[in-house]
Amino acid sequence: MQLPLExxxxxxxxxxxxxxxxxxxxxxLKEMTRVCKPGGQVAVLEFSMPRNRLFGxxxxxxxxxxxxxxGQLLARNSEAAYKYLxxxxxxxxxxxxxxxxxxxxxxxxxxxxxxxxxxxxxxxGRKPV
Numbered sequence: 001m002q003l004p005l006e007x008x009x010x011x012x013x014x015x016x017x018x019x020x021x022x023x024x025x026x027x028x029l030k031e032m033t034r035v036c037k038p039g040g041q042v043a044v045l046e047f048s049m050p051r052n053r054l055f056g057x058x059x060x061x062x063x064x065x066x067x068x069x070x071g072q073l074l075a076r077n078s079e080a081a082y083k084y085l086x087x088x089x090x091x092x093x094x095x096x097x098x099x100x101x102x103x104x105x106x107x108x109x110x111x112x113x114x115x116x117x118x119x120x121x122x123x124x125g126r127k128p129v
Contacts, residue, residue: 001027005035012036014043017120020092029105038129042107043122044098047089050118059119060086098123 001022013032022028032042050056063086071082093101099110107125114121 001031003031003035007034008037009035010037011040012043013040014045016045017047019044019046020088025093026101026104029102029107033106033127036127038127040127041124042102042105042127043124044102045115045120045122046092046098047085048094048114048118048121049090051114052118055117059117060090063089094121099125 001024013036015028015032019025019028029042029044036042050059067085068082071085075082092098095112099112102110102123102125105125106127108128110123110125112121112123
């Protein structure tokens with residue numbers, strides 16, 4: 001939320017699977033925009049929910065029922081530690097809604113590209129010159 005970096009310094013500023021965990025999404029995006037050079041890009045890679053009905057239904061079931069158990073086994077942690085993930089992904093803004101937050105943070109020319117059948121999406125915005 002307060003990067004210890006100078007303003008207008010980096011050609012690209014990115015975050016992968018972390019914007020969901022920021023307490024104020026727009027403030028986080030504004031901070032990323034602040035350290036980005038004019039004309040540079042801010043890139044956000046986030047989990048998303050697949051749009052395909054059949055694949056989406058299977059994926060949501062896996063995401064809610066199987067993935068938390070795998071995480072629990074691999075991390076030797078409580079299952080509850082991994083149950084937040086499907087809930088946070090389903091509640092996080094996607095597509096035009098996240099693009100709107102990026103515009104609110106001062107970015108322009110926002111695009112988004114679904115990846116891996118829509119399990120993740122890459123959002124890219126440009127800081128105006």
